[in-house]
Each structure stands twice: as C-alpha cells, then as structure tokens.
Amino acid sequence: MSDTPGNREPGTAASGHRPTLAKVAELAGVSVSTASLAFSGAGPITPETRARVLDAAKELGYTGPNPLGRQLRSGRSGVVGVVVGDQLRRAFRDPVAVQVLDGLVSTLGENGLGVLLIPGIPSDDPARAVDPLVESAAMDVAVLVWGVGTDDATLAALQRRGVPVVVGEGREVEGAPLVAIRDRSGTAAVVRHLVDLGHTRVAEVSLPLDTTDRSGPIDAERLAQVDRTPTANRLAGVRDVVEPVASWETEASLVEHGRSATLALLGRPGADGATVAADPSTRPTAVIAHSDLLAAGALLAARELGLRVPDDVSVAGFDGLDLPWLAPDVLTTVHQPLARKGAELGRAVIRQLAGETPTTVELDVELVVGTTTGPAPTT
Amino acid sequence: MSDTPGNREPGTAASGHRPTLAKVAELAGVSVSTASLAFSGAGPITPETRARVLDAAKELGYTGPNPLGRQLRSGRSGVVGVVVGDQLRRAFRDPVAVQVLDGLVSTLGENGLGVLLIPGIPSDDPARAVDPLVESAAMDVAVLVWGVGTDDATLAALQRRGVPVVVGEGREVEGAPLVAIRDRSGTAAVVRHLVDLGHTRVAEVSLPLDTTDRSGPIDAERLAQVDRTPTANRLAGVRDVVEPVASWETEASLVEHGRSATLALLGRPGADGATVAADPSTRPTAVIAHSDLLAAGALLAARELGLRVPDDVSVAGFDGLDLPWLAPDVLTTVHQPLARKGAELGRAVIRQLAGETPTTVELDVELVVGTTTGPAPTT
DNA sequence: CCGTCGGATCGAATCGATTCGAGGAGGTGC
DNA sequence: GCACCTCCTCGAATCGATTCGATCCGACGG
Structure with missing residues (x-):
C-alpha cells in the first residue's frame, strides 16, 4: 500500500537507510x-x-x-555561527583570536551548542560581499568575534535573516549584547608608562583600520577612516597621552607585519638596498604596538637594525600573550583576559537564546611591565 | 478553523515569528x-x-x-564535523593544525559546506569519553584531523551513528578515505642527513604517543604502546636510519614542550637547581624533533644551555613551518604541504558525499636544509 | 458494586520545505 | 476544427521527530 509518490529517497548518502x-x-x-x-x-x-x-x-x-527532525520541530539547530573577522588562515595565526575562540567553544559546549566557523571575509571570491554560510547556514545565534564595521555586510545579512547577534569587540549594535575590554584606557596606561620613562618621540604600530589590507603611514585623513572599534580605541588611547611622531598601519596582527612596520619607522634606506637604523637624534625612542604579535615583530626588527632594547628603543605591546620565544626579553604589555572574554561571549549567547535583554560586558585590563621598556636614551 | 492542537509555537527565540x-x-x-x-x-x-x-x-x-526545513527534506545538513584530535586550545596553538584547517575550510566552503568544530577530547569533563556533539550534532560527514587511535571512542560513536568518516593522518579505517603524508620516509631522510654529517649520538623529541598527556623518556615498553599513527611513523622513520641514544615524549607539539624535553636530553642538574649543559663527550650532538614547534623549543633550550647551533648541537624538525622569529637561524626540516593536505581532506569529503568509493591519498614531503644542522663536533 | 481519579499510552497535528506526477491552458500542425 | 504537444502550476506526500490533549486502563474509595 505504500506507494511513495513525490519522493525519491532523499539522504541516500553512502550507506543504506538508517532506521527511524x-x-x-x-x-x-x-x-x-x-x-x-x-x-x-x-x-x-x-x-x-x-x-x-x-x-x-x-x-x-x-x-x-535524527537531529534534523528534532531541529525542525524545535526550531533550534544547536549551532552558533562564529564569524571571525578575517580570513580564517590569518585569524588562527593570531593567538588572541584562538584563545577567545577556545573560551567560547568551551562555554558553548557545556551548554550543548556547537560552533560553526564562518569566515568574515570570503576567502577568494571578491564577487560576494559575505560568505554564503552567512546567508543560508542554520544557526541559532551568530557571534561576530572581531569587530563590526560601520557598514557591515555580514551584520546586515544576519539581521535581515533574523538571526540574533552577539558582538565581541565592536561598536554597540541595536539589540545585540556586546563584550569588550577597556582597551582605550589600557592603551593609555601603557603609553603613560612610556612617557613617564621620559619618552617623547613615540612611534605607533597600528592594527588594521579596516578590512582593505592596506599598510603604510597613517595621516590625519586616514585616521578619520578607521572602521574597527578596537583599533579606534587603541589609536585614541595613545592620543589620550601623547601625539605619536609616526604611526604605521599594518594589514594584519602578525609578527611579520609588526616587523616590517617597525623597520619603516626606525630605519632608513642604507647602502646596497638594505635598511639601517635611522639617525638617533630624530629616531623614535619608543614603539607602542597595538598588539603583542606586532610588538614581537617590532622587537625582531629592532634587533635586526642593531638596536638594543630597551637601551636604544623601548617596545610595548597589548594583549598579554605568553611569548616564551622572545626570551630573554619579556614584553611590556597590557594583559587582557582572553579566555574569559570568550567565556563571556558564550554566556551572552546563552542569555540571548533565553530571550533575555542584551547587556554590555566590559572587562578590565592590566598593565604588565616587562624588560622591553626603559628610560628614554639621553641624546 | 485552524485551531492548533498539539503544538505550542516552537522556535519562539527572541524575535517574533519569521514568515514561511x-x-x-x-x-x-x-x-x-x-x-x-x-x-x-x-x-x-x-x-x-x-x-x-x-x-x-x-x-x-x-x-x-528556512535551512532547517530544507535540511530535513534533503537529509543533508551541509555541515561537516571536524574533530580536532586534542583540546581546541592546544590544537589551535599549533600552526600545523591551523593551516590544515584553513585548507579544509576553504575547499568545503567552495562547495557550500560549513565546518562544525568538535573537540576530540572533551574539554574538562573526564566522565564522558567523547564530546556530546559527536553523539548528537547534525553532520553529513566527519573529518578526524589528527589521527585515530586503535580504540577510538569518537570513531566508534560516529560509525555507530552511521556518519561517514574521513581520516587525516591516521591508520586506515574501513570505508573511510585517508589523507596522509609520507612522514616515515621524510623523517628517515632528515635523520639520514644528520648521520651523513657525522652524527652518531642523536636524541629524539617525540610527538605525543597517545592522548594521555604523558611526558618523559621513551623506553622499549612505552615505544610499544604508541597509538597515534603520525607519531608511530616518525618514530619508525628515525629508527630506519639510526637508533637514538635518547628519546623523549612530549604531551603536545608546542614550543614549551620541545624546550623542556630538550633541556632534559642535553642538560644535567647544575649548581643551585639550575640546568646546565651535560658533558660534551656523552651529550647528544643532534636533536631530531618530530615537529618544527618542538624543534623551535629545542633551539631555545640549546641557546639557554649556552650551546651553539649547529657547532655544538644540530637541530632538525618536521613540517616546514615559516618561523621568522627564530631568525637568524633557519630550521632544517621536512616540508609538508599543509594547506594542500587540508584541501585534499576537503575533496575527500566531497567524494564521500557523492558516494564514491574511498581512496587513500598520500602526499609527498621534501627535506629542506637550513642553518641549524652542521657537521658533528669532533670530540 | 459503581464512580472517579491518576498515570501510561496513543493519535494527530505540526515544524518548513522539496518533489513528482497530474492537470490545465495555450499554441501548433494537419 | 480537432487532436496533440508543451510548458507552467498545483496538490499531496514526505523527510523524522515532538507534543498536546484525549483515551484507556486499573485501582481505590464510598
């Protein structure tokens, strides 16, 4: 009697039918x-x-x-989309993102939720503004881990779909909980530390200002275009204390970018195409990098230029990563609770699912003085 | 007339009903x-x-x-579960895993598939043998990225559920495609390079033998217990050429573990609890590490002990990572195509979904000689 | 001895979409 | 002018599970 019209065995993957x-x-x-x-x-x-x-x-x-049947009935997929604000390959090379993600996955896992990875920038296809998963993957909530631009296509797509959103490190979004750190005051604190040591010529290595992959000096015009909240906060934190003598934008928060930025800031073209240290009387005496990875690159660059740290130049970062391979140096930095940030994001997701009203969580940071900062050299 | 018995508005998340x-x-x-x-x-x-x-x-x-409706009908969720063979926090600190994952995500993304992260080892709850997601998350295929033990609870659970599996770097599994590299011959090649340089006392820093988080010397008994295929292959590759004078197991493939292992292999207890270099007449003259991160740790340890590389001790790794912060040293290593491995895993997933018969893909590796290996010191 | 009560089980509707064959309208060929 | 063919649209079944109210059973009290 069971003649099956309008159906041709869907889900015939590899093996035979599963029992129902x-x-x-x-x-x-x-x-x-x-x-x-x-x-x-x-x-x-x-x-x-x-x-x-x-x-x-x-x-x-x-x-x-079968989870699919259960999900349709309950209207919940048990999946949280995590949009990392960059290409995955890059995001994962940054321990900051990794540690946050780890805290997030743990917290969500304890609540039976899984994490679906979504690239914030479509890998290679410039035709698409957002990754297709953003448009059509099943998810109960989306977490935007690293910032939200003013005109964010991903955010717009999610809102259009009606997917609740949780924002990490970005601007406030209507109806979305925000988890952030006090990076402006933290940055100001580490810069004040430099100024207190007598530094007046402070150079800055900045996080990306937007997703355009630009790098180079930041002038007033470019400064006005900043479209990433954490970057904006750190730029502002520096300027709360001192106007940097030079500021350099990087395309990503990785060691090599910090290195090349610092070579540009502290060096000048030398003999046979090589870069040598610039004139000590005008050269910056301190480098404030917006992240520890950038600071690590700055340290390597300084070594390459034959500059002693902190005798010739002081270097400070932000994040509080554990970077044992910088030994014997220990970076002066601002420690932020990364795993805790991930956990807070997870809790915000849970609350969002429970229908609670979104709140903002702001985590404290702490200045940690290492061996890479010292008194400004006396000219 | 539509009185809705047997139903109380499911899916009432935060916002009102979505249109259907x-x-x-x-x-x-x-x-x-x-x-x-x-x-x-x-x-x-x-x-x-x-x-x-x-x-x-x-x-x-x-x-x-609505993806949920579509999924139920089609029997496909569009989700690929990726089981990283460790705690997430650790896996992501290893660039090897990250690069493979990146290649995998790209390839799957191009085919409209999303990646659901699944910890291979449940974060903190020792009561559970496998992460709950393994048991109940919707996924069309699962990828086991880093090895499969002989008695793998995760694999067993997936097979019980009837989820097709793709294995990266592990033993052959019935009905599952395998993507691997020629790590045995690659390891043998780098060890032969050392032996050709005159080294006879070669020490080995090994990858984890299983998931028990042990670390310490590997004796014959322990050697017989190895339960991770990549580790087994590399141990075998070393022994294809030379019997190491000492072998040390690490709990994870990270810099700090390579460092402490090497301190144990090349050092001895010194004056006030410190570790100093062991007697040069018995000390190993070369360290072969199973991974570049371990090798980087070995390099740091050697520096700490005041040993010159490669004059006093040669160091070689495996993976072919780009580690600019080791400058001016360039690691001698075996390059493996990591992103390509990820892409091959992705292709294997696609083929598995298409119902093709599973095949094994084995990728080539290549010895790359850097500056960290040199002739054995003449005693 | 009968009515009532409580607990276990069942029926049926429902989540939201896809898919196939049937059916109808319009156009063409003879 | 009629039959046939094409092309589009519709109805109905289906994916697999959840859930509510109804039902049925035995037990207990009066």
Whole structure:
C-alpha cells in the first residue's frame, strides 16, 4: 500500500537507510509518541516500556533521534555561527583570536551548542560581499568575534535573516549584547608608562583600520577612516597621552607585519638596498604596538637594525600573550583576559537564546611591565 | 478553523515569528510548490510568476527558505564535523593544525559546506569519553584531523551513528578515505642527513604517543604502546636510519614542550637547581624533533644551555613551518604541504558525499636544509 | 458494586520545505 | 476544427521527530 509518490529517497548518502523512530516503535509494539518519550525522558513512561523501546532500538541499530527532525520541530539547530573577522588562515595565526575562540567553544559546549566557523571575509571570491554560510547556514545565534564595521555586510545579512547577534569587540549594535575590554584606557596606561620613562618621540604600530589590507603611514585623513572599534580605541588611547611622531598601519596582527612596520619607522634606506637604523637624534625612542604579535615583530626588527632594547628603543605591546620565544626579553604589555572574554561571549549567547535583554560586558585590563621598556636614551 | 492542537509555537527565540514559504505563496497568490520553485530555480517557472513571488517575499521580509526545513527534506545538513584530535586550545596553538584547517575550510566552503568544530577530547569533563556533539550534532560527514587511535571512542560513536568518516593522518579505517603524508620516509631522510654529517649520538623529541598527556623518556615498553599513527611513523622513520641514544615524549607539539624535553636530553642538574649543559663527550650532538614547534623549543633550550647551533648541537624538525622569529637561524626540516593536505581532506569529503568509493591519498614531503644542522663536533 | 481519579499510552497535528506526477491552458500542425 | 504537444502550476506526500490533549486502563474509595 505504500506507494511513495513525490519522493525519491532523499539522504541516500553512502550507506543504506538508517532506521527511524517509527520503525523502532513498530518493532517495540508501541506508538511513535511513546517511543519518543523513551528517548527524550520528558513525560511519564513505565521503565518496562522504556526498556522495550531501547531494546528494539538496539536491535535495529537506531542510535537516537535524527537531529534534523528534532531541529525542525524545535526550531533550534544547536549551532552558533562564529564569524571571525578575517580570513580564517590569518585569524588562527593570531593567538588572541584562538584563545577567545577556545573560551567560547568551551562555554558553548557545556551548554550543548556547537560552533560553526564562518569566515568574515570570503576567502577568494571578491564577487560576494559575505560568505554564503552567512546567508543560508542554520544557526541559532551568530557571534561576530572581531569587530563590526560601520557598514557591515555580514551584520546586515544576519539581521535581515533574523538571526540574533552577539558582538565581541565592536561598536554597540541595536539589540545585540556586546563584550569588550577597556582597551582605550589600557592603551593609555601603557603609553603613560612610556612617557613617564621620559619618552617623547613615540612611534605607533597600528592594527588594521579596516578590512582593505592596506599598510603604510597613517595621516590625519586616514585616521578619520578607521572602521574597527578596537583599533579606534587603541589609536585614541595613545592620543589620550601623547601625539605619536609616526604611526604605521599594518594589514594584519602578525609578527611579520609588526616587523616590517617597525623597520619603516626606525630605519632608513642604507647602502646596497638594505635598511639601517635611522639617525638617533630624530629616531623614535619608543614603539607602542597595538598588539603583542606586532610588538614581537617590532622587537625582531629592532634587533635586526642593531638596536638594543630597551637601551636604544623601548617596545610595548597589548594583549598579554605568553611569548616564551622572545626570551630573554619579556614584553611590556597590557594583559587582557582572553579566555574569559570568550567565556563571556558564550554566556551572552546563552542569555540571548533565553530571550533575555542584551547587556554590555566590559572587562578590565592590566598593565604588565616587562624588560622591553626603559628610560628614554639621553641624546 | 485552524485551531492548533498539539503544538505550542516552537522556535519562539527572541524575535517574533519569521514568515514561511506558505505565507509568501499565499500573498503571491500561488501554491507553495510554485513558490519553492521561485527560490530554488529547479524546474520551469515564468519569470513573471517568479517576480511576483519574490516581491511577496520582499514585502513580508522573507529572506529565503528556512535551512532547517530544507535540511530535513534533503537529509543533508551541509555541515561537516571536524574533530580536532586534542583540546581546541592546544590544537589551535599549533600552526600545523591551523593551516590544515584553513585548507579544509576553504575547499568545503567552495562547495557550500560549513565546518562544525568538535573537540576530540572533551574539554574538562573526564566522565564522558567523547564530546556530546559527536553523539548528537547534525553532520553529513566527519573529518578526524589528527589521527585515530586503535580504540577510538569518537570513531566508534560516529560509525555507530552511521556518519561517514574521513581520516587525516591516521591508520586506515574501513570505508573511510585517508589523507596522509609520507612522514616515515621524510623523517628517515632528515635523520639520514644528520648521520651523513657525522652524527652518531642523536636524541629524539617525540610527538605525543597517545592522548594521555604523558611526558618523559621513551623506553622499549612505552615505544610499544604508541597509538597515534603520525607519531608511530616518525618514530619508525628515525629508527630506519639510526637508533637514538635518547628519546623523549612530549604531551603536545608546542614550543614549551620541545624546550623542556630538550633541556632534559642535553642538560644535567647544575649548581643551585639550575640546568646546565651535560658533558660534551656523552651529550647528544643532534636533536631530531618530530615537529618544527618542538624543534623551535629545542633551539631555545640549546641557546639557554649556552650551546651553539649547529657547532655544538644540530637541530632538525618536521613540517616546514615559516618561523621568522627564530631568525637568524633557519630550521632544517621536512616540508609538508599543509594547506594542500587540508584541501585534499576537503575533496575527500566531497567524494564521500557523492558516494564514491574511498581512496587513500598520500602526499609527498621534501627535506629542506637550513642553518641549524652542521657537521658533528669532533670530540 | 459503581464512580472517579491518576498515570501510561496513543493519535494527530505540526515544524518548513522539496518533489513528482497530474492537470490545465495555450499554441501548433494537419 | 480537432487532436496533440508543451510548458507552467498545483496538490499531496514526505523527510523524522515532538507534543498536546484525549483515551484507556486499573485501582481505590464510598
């Protein structure tokens, strides 16, 4: 009697058909609804009946309800989309992103939620403004981990779809919880530390101002175009204390970018195309980098130029990473609670799912003085 | 007339109800099936009708078919579970895993598949053998990125569920494609390079032998317990050429573990609890590390002990990472195509979904000689 | 001995979309 | 002018599970 019109066995992946709850119920001699009860545990059921259902399941090799069916009925996928604000390859090379992600995954995992990775910038196809997953993947909430631009295509797409959003490190978004750190005051604190040491010629190595992959000196015009909140905060934090004598934008927060920026800031073209240290009387005496990775690159660049740290130049960063390979140097930096930030993002997701009203969480940071900063050299 | 028994508005997340295809069809004055055609593009439909449906959709704020419904019908979730064989926090600190993951995500992304992160080892709860996502998350295929133990609980759970599996760097699994590199011969090649340079006392810094987080010397008994294929291959590759004078197991492939292992291998307890270099007449003259990160740690340890590289001790790794911060040293290593490995894994996933028969892909590696290996010191 | 009560089980609707064959309208060929 | 063919649209079944109210059973109290 069961002639199946309008259907041609979907889901015929590799192996044969998986048993369904209906088949289990049939074998156990109960109704589907009772069988469902046996698995979900919600509702009254005789231990005996339950056992009969479970036995039938085992016999058929049924390993539990198909998540797809459950999801459709409940309207929840159990998936949280995590949009990393860059190409994945780059994001993962930055320990900052990794540690935040780790805290996030742990917290979500404890609540039965899985993390779906979504590149914030489509890998190679410039035709698309956003990754296709943003448009069509099933997710209950999306987390934008690294900032939100003023005119963010990804955010817009998610809002259009009605996917609730949680923002990490960005501007306030209507209806979305925000988890941020006090990076402006933290940056100001480390710059004040430099100024207190007598530095007046401070150079700055900046995080990317937007997603355009530019690098080079930052002038007033460019400064006005900053479209990433954490970068904006750190730029502002520096200027709360001192006007840098030079400022250099990097295309990503990685060691090599900090290195080349610093070579440009502290060096000048030398003999045979090489870069040599610039004139000590005009050269910056301190480099404030917006991140520890950039600062590490700055340190390497200084070494390359034959400059002693901190005797000839002081270097400070931001993040508080553990970078043992910089030994014997220990970076002066501002420590931020990265794993905790991830955990807070996770908690914000849970609250968002529970329908609570979004709140802003702002985490404290702390200046940690290492060996890479010292008194300004006396000219 | 539509009194809704047996249902209490599921999916009432934060915001109100999203419009459904049925509502759009109603407003457009067509049937649901026609409306579906307008979106999917599969099947004949008049441009005019299509436009009417799309207009209706726009008016209602309908942004396309609900993925959950589509997934249930098609039996496909569009999600690939990626099981990283460790805690996430650790896996992501290893550039090897990150680069593979990057290649994988790109390839899958091009095919409309998303990556769901699954920790291979449950974060903190020792009660569970596998992460709950393994048991119940919706996924079309699972990729086990870093090895499969002989008695792998995660693999068993996935097979029980009937989720097709793709294995990266592990033993052959019935019915599962395998993507691997020639790490045994590659390791043998780099060790032969050392032996050709005159080294006879070679020490080995090994990758983890299993997931027990042990570290310490490897004796014959422990050697027999190795339960990770890449590790087994590299141990074997070393022994294909020379029997190491000492071998040390690490708990993870990170710089600090390579450092402490090497301190143990090349040092001895010194004056006030410090570690000093061991006697040059018995001390190993070369360290072969199973990974570049471990080798980087070895390099740092050697520097700490006051040993010159490669004059006092040669150091070689495996992976071919770009580690600019080791400058001026350039590691002697074996280059493996990491992003390509990820891409091959992605292709294997696609083929698996297409129902093709699983095949094994083995990628070539290449010895790259740097500045960290040199002739054995003459005693 | 009968009515009532409580607990276990069942039926049926529902989540939202896809898909196939049937059916209808319009056009063409003879 | 009629039959046939094409092309578009529609109806209905289906994916697999959840859930609510109804039903049915036995037990207990009066």
